[in-house]
Ligand SMILES: [Zn+2]
């Protein structure tokens with residue numbers, strides 16, 4: 212499939228409870244859907260799934276309008292500024308989620324995890 216953020220080619224890097232595609236260009240991650248329950252299933256694989264560098268992700272951080280490939284609608288911004296900045300795109304219709312490179316590893320670290328989880332739909 213095509214990266215919803217930079218239109219690069221994507222490879223499937225995880226296929227279990229949810230499917231994850233990684234962009235060959237920006238290394239961003241597209242989750243077929245991501246919920247609080249599904250987060251548990253990808254957390255153990257985060258190092259393998261999210262292999263892009265933070266610097267790479269930051270380069271695309273300012274691109275805020277990401278269209279859901281399934282619904283053709285602009286995805287919602289999910290955002291918390293304090294105590295740590297978390298920002299990512301989530302489709303309110305189908306729960307598809309896009310994370311920039313490095314964000315999965317960052318957001319599941321202890322300082323971020325509770326807030327990140329609270330931004331995800333329960334199921
Ligand atoms: Zn991309």
Ligand SMILES: [Zn+2]
Pocket residue numbers: 279280281282283302303304305306307
């Ligand atoms: Zn959608």
